Every structure is written in C-alpha cells, then in structure tokens.
Amino acid sequence: xxxxxxxxxxxxxxxxxxxxxxxxxxxxxxxxxxxxxxxxxxxxxxxxxxxxxxxxxxxxxxxxxxxxxxxxxxxxxxxxxxxxxxxxxxxxxxxxxxxxxxxxxxxxxxxxxxxxxxxxxxxxxxxxxxxxxxxxxxxxxxxxxxxxxxxxxxxxxxxxxxxxxxxxxxxxxxxxxxxxxxxxxxxxxxxxxxxxxxxxxxxxxxxxxxxxxxxxxxxxxxxxxxxxxxxxxxxxxxxxxxxxxxxxxxxxxx
Amino acid sequence: xxxxxxxxxxxxxxxxxxxxxxxxxxxxxxxxxxxxxxxxxxxxxxxxxxxxxxxxxxxxxxxxxxxxxxxxxxxxxxxxxxxxxxxxxxxxxxxxxxxxxxxxxxxxxxxxxxxxxxxxxxxxxxxxxxxxxxxxxxxxxxxxxxxxxxxxxxxxxxxxxxxxxxxxxxxxxxxxxxxxxxxxxxxxxxxxxxxxxxxxxxxxxxxxxxxxxxxxxxxxxxxxxxxxxxxxxxxxxxxxxxxxxxxxxxxxxxxxxxxxxxxxxxxxxxxxxxxxxxxxxxxxxxxxxxxxxxxxxxxxxxxxxxxxxxx
Numbered sequence: 424x425x426x427x428x429x430x431x432x433x434x435x436x437x438x439x440x441x442x443x444x445x446x447x448x449x450x451x452x453x454x455x456x457x458x459x460x461x462x463x464x465x466x467x468x469x470x471x472x473x474x475x476x477x478x479x480x481x482x483x484x485x486x487x488x489x490x491x492x493x494x495x496x497x498x499x500x501x502x503x504x505x506x507x508x509x510x511x512x513x514x515x516x517x518x519x520x521x522x523x524x525x526x527x528x529x530x531x532x533x534x535x536x537x538x539x540x541x542x543x544x545x546x547x548x549x550x551x552x553x554x555x556x557x558x559x560x561x562x563x564x565x566x567x568x569x570x571x572x573x574x575x576x577x578x579x580x581x582x583x584x585x586x587x588x589x590x591x592x593x594x595x596x597x598x599x600x601x602x603x604x605x606x607x608x609x610x611x612x613x614x615x616x617x618x619x620x621x622x623x624x625x626x627x628x629x630x631x632x633x634x635x636x637x638x639x640x641x642x643x644x645x646x647x648x649x650x651x652x653x654x655x656x657x658x659x660x661x662x663x664x665x666x667x668x669x670x671x672x673x674x675x676x677x
Numbered sequence: 678x679x680x681x682x683x684x685x686x687x688x689x690x691x692x693x694x695x696x697x698x699x700x701x702x703x704x705x706x707x708x709x710x711x712x713x714x715x716x717x718x719x720x721x722x723x724x725x726x727x728x729x730x731x732x733x734x735x736x737x738x739x740x741x742x743x744x745x746x747x748x749x750x751x752x753x754x755x756x757x758x759x760x761x762x763x764x765x766x767x768x769x770x771x772x773x774x775x776x777x778x779x780x781x782x783x784x785x786x787x788x789x790x791x792x793x794x795x796x797x798x799x800x801x802x803x804x805x806x807x808x809x810x811x812x813x814x815x816x817x818x819x820x821x822x823x824x825x826x827x828x829x830x831x832x833x834x835x836x837x838x839x840x841x842x843x844x845x846x847x848x849x850x851x852x853x854x855x856x857x858x859x860x861x862x863x864x865x866x867x868x869x870x871x872x873x874x875x876x877x878x879x880x881x882x883x884x885x886x887x888x889x890x891x892x893x894x895x896x897x898x899x900x901x902x903x904x905x906x907x908x909x910x911x912x913x914x915x916x917x918x919x920x921x922x923x924x925x926x927x928x929x930x931x932x933x934x935x936x937x938x939x940x941x942x943x944x945x946x947x948x949x950x951x952x953x954x955x956x957x958x959x960x961x962x963x964x965x966x967x968x969x970x971x972x973x974x975x976x977x978x979x980x981x982x983x984x985x986x987x988x
Contacts, residue, residue, distance in 0.1 A: 481727035494971035584824035594823025657881035
C-alpha cells in the first residue's frame with residue numbers, strides 16, 4: 424500500500440467521528456433507550472435548592488427601577504408606550520401582582536429555587552419569591568387546553584455532548600421552550616411581554632474551584648410585539664445544602 | 678493526484694476543531710441584555726452594588742480618583758481577562774493546531790482596544806511559578822469538562838472588576854466556563870481574590886455567532902497608545918490623584934439619584950442574596966427614569982444618556 428493510500432485511509436478514519444458528531448447533540452430522553460424516562464436518563468443533577476446570586480443588574484433586580492427605565496432590554500416603541508403607563512396600584516387593584524413573575528422574568532427575580540421531579544417526565548422548578556411553579560415536560564407532552572398562564576407551557580429535552588472519536592463525554596444540559604404565556608412584565612417596572620412571547624432556555628451546570636455548584640441559565644425571549652430582537656441573558660444560581668433559607672413570599676407589584 | 682487528494686482531505690480535517698467538544702472559532706457578537714450602563718457609558722463613580730467586596734476592597738475602591746488615569750503611567754494600561762465579561766465588545770476566536778496530531782494547542786480570543794489577546798493553552802502545560810511576573814493577559818490554561826470548556830487564568834496584574842475602581846489584586850484567579858448552545862456562546866466567569874473580595878465574584882455574558890462578521894471588536898487587536906501628561910492641575914508637580922479615607926465626594930451620589938441606602942451602594946457579600954431585600958423593605962424608586970433609560974433608537978425623545986436632557 425502506498426504512502427498516499429495510507430494517508431487517505433488515515434484521514435478518513437479521523438473523519439469518522441464527524442459523522443457521529445453530526446448526530447451527537449441529539450436531544451430528548453430517547454437516547455438511552457425508548458423506555459427510559461427523563462428522570463432516569465438525566466445527564467445532570469438539577470434537583471435540590473439553589474439561590475440566585477445577584478451580581479449583575481443589581482439595581483434592576485433587587486429593587487424596582489423607576490418607571491421608564493428600559494436599560495438592557497431591546498424594546499419596541501409599542502413596549503415603551505405600555506411601560507410608560509405602568510401603574511403598580513392598578514395592578515394591585517386588578518389582583519395582578521404576579522405580572523413580573525411570569526416565566527420570561529421569573530429567573531431574574533432574586534429568589535431561591537427548589538427543583539424536584541414531579542413525576543418521571545416532569546421536572547418541577549419552584550420559587551420562594553412569588554411562590555411560582557414551573558413544570559418542564561419531557562417527551563411527547565401536549566399542554567392541556569385552557570387560558571394562558573404566568574408560567575406557560577414548557578417542553579424540555581436533555582442535550583448531551585457530542586461524540587469525539589466515538590466517545591460521548593459526560594455531562595449535558597437542559598433545553599426548555601416555554602410558550603402559551605399570559606402577558607406580563609419582563610421587569611418589575613412594567614416593561615411588557617405579550618402572550619405570543621416565546622422563552623428558550625439552556626440550563627448548564629458547573630462546579631467552581633471552591634467546590635460550589637452552579638446553574639447558569641442562558642435565556643432568550645422572543646416577542647415580535649414588544650422586542651426588536653431577542654432579549655438574551657445569562658443568570659446564575661448557587662447550590663445550597665438544604666432548604667433552611669427557603670422563604671416563601673407572595674408576589675409584589677412594587 | 679492522490680497526493681493532492683490526500684492533502685485536500687487533511688486540510689478539511691485540520692479545519693475542524695480538533696478534538697474539542699465544540700468549536701469556538703469565529704466571530705461572536707455581543708448579545709447580552711444585561712449590564713447596559715456598566716458596559717456602555719460606565720457605572721456611577723461609587724456604585725458597588727452586586728460586588729462582594731471585602732472591607733479592604735471597599736476602602737481601596739473609595740480611594741480611587743479616576744483622574745489617576747491622567748498620569749502617563751496610567752494611560753496605556755489594559756484590563757485583565759475578566760474584562761471579557763465586563764466589556765461591551767464581540768469576540769474573535771481562532772485556534773492553533775499541532776500539525777501532526779491535529780489537536781488544538783491553544784485557543785486565541787482577540788484583544789480589544791483595552792484588553793490584550795487571550796491565549797488559552799490546551800496542551801497541558803503548567804502555570805508559571807507563583808513568583809513569575811504579572812501581565813494584563815495573565816496565563817491561561819483550558820480543559821474540557823464534558824461539553825464545557827473550563828479555563829484558569831493566573832498571573833494577572835491588579836486591575837478593576839468594575840470601571841469605577843472596584844479593585845482586584847494580582848493574587849486573583851479567574852475561572853471561565855464556556856457553554857455553547859447552537860449560535861449562542863455563554864461565558865460564566867468567576868474571579869476569586871483573597872485580597873479584595875469576601876467571596877468569588879460571578880458574572881455571565883452571552884454572544885451570538887456573527888456570520889456576517891459585522892461585529893464591534895473594539896477597534897481590533899492592538900491600538901497604539903501614546904501617553905502624555907494630562908494632569909488635572911498644572912500647578913502641582915508629583916500629584917497622584919486620590920481620595921483620602923472618608924473623603925470620596927461621590928459616596929452619596931447613588932443614594933441621591935436612586936434612594937438607595939449606602940449599605941447597598943457599597944456592596945459586600947450579604948447584599949447579593951435574596952434575603953437582603955428585607956433590608957430594602959419600603960424602598961421607593963424615583964418616580965421616573967432620567968438617566969440611561971435604554972430607550973434610544975425608538976424615534977422619540979428619551980433620557981438616553983446621563984445629561985438629564987431628553988433627546
């Protein structure tokens with residue numbers, strides 16, 4: 424066999440993983456076997472208690488910013504008109520104090536998370552701030568008929584690292600897509616999102632040199648009515664050993 | 678002919694990300710819907726909200742008079758690699774290969790006008806001696822953990838963790854986690870500084886793959902800098918601008934503008950957690966936004982800068 428042929432064979436051999444890689448980021452619970460549940464096939468452990476660590480946009484998250492403050496959000500003129508008319512007293516009177524606790528805004532609220540499996544294919548995320556519950560449904564789930572809600576309908580899938588040289592590395596992440604939302608606020612001061620908004624999130628885990636475990640949520644809100652482009656953020660939650668600091672508090676409009 | 682075909686195939690292979698779990702190469706445009714004032718016009722002079730400063734860090738921060746940068750020796754400095762998640766610009770990433778194994782030897786993140794090139798060594802080389810000189814770039818190594826690129830940077834010069842003087846020492850260690858999801862790249866950065874931080878500072882930022890290559894890279898890799906004396910006072914020689922302890926004239930500015938208690942303005946680890954909101958109970962925001970309101974580009978007058986005038 425000539426050196427040329429050997430070179431070609433070796434090159435093709437090296438190329439083989441690319442075909443596997445093309446398949447590698449397959450999402451969903453099916454990769455471990457059709458019968459495997461999302462819980463059994465979870466590549467990362469998200470359950471437990473987590474706390475938001477507010478090191479970014481502190482003035483827009485820990486307190487309510489003034490009316491008309493749209494910093495960092497790519498609003499449309501229509502959104503500005505709605506935001507400029509924000510009136511928390513009106514929301515309180517209408518019993519809509521939870522408008523800033525809908526799914527597109529909830530993870531930015533200073534809160535703790537309690538994450539558990541509601542069943543084998545439903546991951547539940549609860550917040551103590553505003554006492555909200557998000558259910559992430561894996562597999563072939565269809566939302567029930569009914570009016571839109573603050574937390575909408577969320578479909579979820581695991582994403583796994585693609586293969587390299589035929590080996591799939593450990594780890595992975597969670598992708599969640601949420602729609603069927605009741606219109607609400609992206610921020611406490613009345614920056615709106617519409618009922619047609621779609622929230623896409625990627626939940627990643629990592630461990631610090633000190634051993635602290637963190638969830639990083641990269642989220643993108645798309646809303647043709649109130650956003651000129653997707654509003655993209657990344658938020659961080661640190662794992663806590665238990666629920667000792669879990670402190671349910673109701674929604675607040677102010 | 679066979680030789681040509683083989684070389685062509687090898688060239689295609691070499692253009693792959695080697696054996697990385699994902700490809701970082703390309704141009705990435707900033708997409709963060711966070712920290713607009715901090716990344717753009719800049720933070721207020723004494724705004725340490727969200728920073729886990731130690732007492733030493735806070736005192737050091739309050740001593741900074743930004744006129745310090747008017748000294749010739751203060752004009753051509755860079756920020757350290759932590760500025761990747763602080764600054765406003767996009768990323769240009771490429772890599773260097775071992776020509777025999779086709780493995781990635783290093784990832785390179787292009788510099789900005791005020792940040793040097795980041796070289797992430799992937800070949801297992803050790804970090805320098807603890808006594809080795811510090812640079813703005815520092816020394817960075819990387820490894821894959823599953824589908825996450827994890828980097829460690831040491832040997833950085835002392836710098837700022839916010840562009841108002843909130844400090845970080847040359848003892849700090851920076852760890853960055855790179856997550857890619859489709860066309861989005863998220864970096865979570867953790868800076869651990871035993872001198873000026875009471876606990877590690879964590880920040881994240883997102884970029885989107887910029888297929889058109891139109892992103893703002895902050896004037897490219899290197900900008901020429903010619904230092905000249907721009908001292909705030911011409912009648913004093915040897916002046917080193919600073920604020921003495923207890924004499925920072927801007928310490929009440931955030932309280933006056935936003936009704937924030939000084940305890941919150943000055944930062945500290947307790948201020949980062951949800952329970953701190955109990956200390957803010959009864960907080961009343963200003964009635965209307967009048968600075969950096971994020972409403973530019975809509976074709977209507979708004980307070981888009983710090984002038985106090987709607988434009």
